[in-house]
Amino acid sequence: KDTYQVVIVGGGTAGITVAAQLSRSDTPPEIAIIEPSEKHYYQPQWTLVGAGVFPREISERDTKDLIPPGVVWIKDRVVRFDPGNNNLITETGKTVGYHYLIVAAGIQLDWDKIPGLKESLGKNGVCSNYSYHTVNSTWESIRNFKGGNAIFTQPNTPIKCGGAPQKICYLAEHYFRKTGVRDKSTVTLALPQGVIFAVKKYANALVEVAKRKGIDVKYQHNLVELRSDKKEAIFKKVEIGESVTMKYDMIHVTPPMSAPDCVKNSPLASEIGWVDVNKDTLQHNRFDNIFGIGDCSSLPTSKTAAAIRKQAPVLVRNLLAKINGTPLMDSYDGYTACPVVTGYGSVILAEFDYKLNPRETFPFDQSQERYSMYALKAFILPRLYWHGMLKGRA
Ligand code: FAD
Incomplete structure (x- = not known):
């Protein structure tokens, strides 16, 4: 079997972002991503695609072009977690070993x-x-x-x-x-x-x-x-x-929607199936060499790419601390965001945390419908996603 220092399950928003941030760190670990899909999607664009603003093709990129340099891509699907032995079993029957595991498998439709x-x-x-x-x-x-x-x-x-x-x-x-x-x-x-x-x-x-x-x-x-x-x-x-x-x-x-079946039916699952993580540190509640992030996690916040943007640096710093044997110091506050499109050319940009308190970025009342926030959603955030977040920069 192949064993890697860090294995990431899922190469979607969270998986690629974390891989990119880890590989930009001062002491990048050896990383493998297990992801079956040849295509990666910026899903937030589907709202405007469905409304005829953009063709769906603008939301799609090849996974191979997003895997950060130096990171191994295992094009396969995890079907079983064996955390007692630090192993994963894939659809093609391979066993992949890890020292540290990050589960970023998204949500199941x-x-x-x-x-x-x-x-x-x-x-x-x-x-x-x-x-x-x-x-x-x-x-x-x-x-x-x-x-x-x-x-x-x-x-x-x-x-x-x-x-x-x-x-x-x-x-x-x-x-x-x-x-x-x-x-x-x-x-x-x-x-x-x-x-x-x-x-x-x-x-x-x-x-x-x-x-x-x-x-x-x-x-x-x-x-x-x-x-x-x-x-x-x-x-x-x-x-x-x-x-x-x-x-x-x-x-x-x-x-x-629910947690992916392979997570639901594994020892990693919370009572209702999500990857059972500490809501502050993102570390698994029972397996201390495992972390969870994004839609598949038990983090009690609204599941968005915007939330992952804030979760990723916390996970990365805590994982590096764990690898270095120092205490986990970083904490996620549940930040999430949802640009609620209220028509062609208007958005209410909702931003909030675990306590459901608004956490607004801009110096104006974001509960008002605005064209500027529509422009942010339609034209700026996609660029930040492909060129910032997925490159480990934002
Ligand atoms: P994903 O990006 O879905 O990635 C999961 C990956 O895991 C996939 O690539 C999948 O192939 C892989 N995988 C699954 N099972 C396995 C397995 N067994 N083994 C290996 N790999 C596996 N967010 C916002 O921030 N703002 C918005 O405006 C917004 N609008 C949205 C509108 C729509 C219509 C949709 C559908 C989503 C929207 N989102 C929005 C949500 C956002 O897209 C998701 O929260 C985000 O992409 C989740 O990232 P993730 O990495 O957890 O999951």
């Missing part, structure tokens, strides 16, 4: 948890921004919408980018106005929770946005089935359990 969804995706107005393969169906559905009922859903599970299900709703509504079909339509945003956003300051602003746009926000509605032959969406009311059937002409579905 559970399309099949909603009966009727998988087979109807991409057809007859059923669409989703949540994967590269389905994102074009969103723009197709929005563009071809001739009036009727447009529904936007959010599942009753943790998801990546908690704001994304409503961003596409605001954009679609704006598009329907531009093309003159808004008068013939109802636009429904079905949310599983009882509030529109977890942070009060932004929730207050977003409730007003939805009101102004005439969007019917249905709280505590969880999509449980899709009957595409009849164009019906079945919801269960959270807590009450009552079924509600809604007719749709287009429906944007955010699928249920």
Whole structure:
């Protein structure tokens, strides 16, 4: 078997960022990344791709061009963790050993948890921004919408980018106005929770946005089935359990999500399946040579790339301290950010921490809709991602 000083599972946002930062450190360890995909995606762009602003190809790069120099890429998938022996087992049957392990395997999309969804995706107005393969169906559905009922859903599970299900709703509504079909339509945003956003300051602003746009926000509605032959969406009311059937002409579905199965079924898992890490240090709660980061981790914050930007340097400094036998001094405060796109050309930039307190970067009230924040999301952040964050600089 091959053994490396540091092995990173997953070469997505978190995996590449951490690899890049570690390899830029004064004493870079020997690093291998296990990542099965030849393509890497900047997923935040899919919101604007789904709204027809950009072609999906701008969100895609070759993984081989992002692996930092000197880092070994093992093009394979981890299927089993064996932390007692510091080993990983891959899909092709290889055993990979490590001294230190970083788990950055992302979140799993559970399309099949909603009966009727998988087979109807991409057809007859059923669409989703949540994967590269389905994102074009969103723009197709929005563009071809001739009036009727447009529904936007959010599942009753943790998801990546908690704001994304409503961003596409605001954009679609704006598009329907531009093309003159808004008068013939109802636009429904079905949310599983009882509030529109977890942070009060932004929730207050977003409730007003939805009101102004005439969007019917249905709280505590969880999509449980899709009957595409009849164009019906079945919801269960959270807590009450009552079924509600809604007719749709287009429906944007955010699928249920959970920790990757290989993590869920491993000794690394928390009670509900995430990589069970200390929320301050990112070190595993039971295996002290293992760290977890990003969407697959148990960190109790909103799962975003912006959060990973703040998690990565903490993990890297703590891992290097561990390797050097010194105490872990660095701490993550739960910082996360969500640019809530409220239309073509406007964004509310939500930034907050574990305590759900706003943690705003700019010297103005970020709960107001602004073009400048839209420009940041659409044009500046993608550049910072490819040229800063993934290079270990930002
Ligand atoms: P990923 O980047 O998903 O990477 C996980 C990697 O692990 C993948 O490459 C995968 O192939 C690999 N992997 C999986 N299983 C295994 C295995 N068994 N073995 C080896 N490798 C494995 N974030 C923001 O900050 N702002 C936004 O505006 C925003 N908008 C979003 C909009 C949409 C529509 C979506 C889908 C996401 C959005 N996000 C946003 C969230 C952001 O993209 C994610 O939080 C971030 O990419 C998570 O990074 P990660 O490294 O944890 O997971």
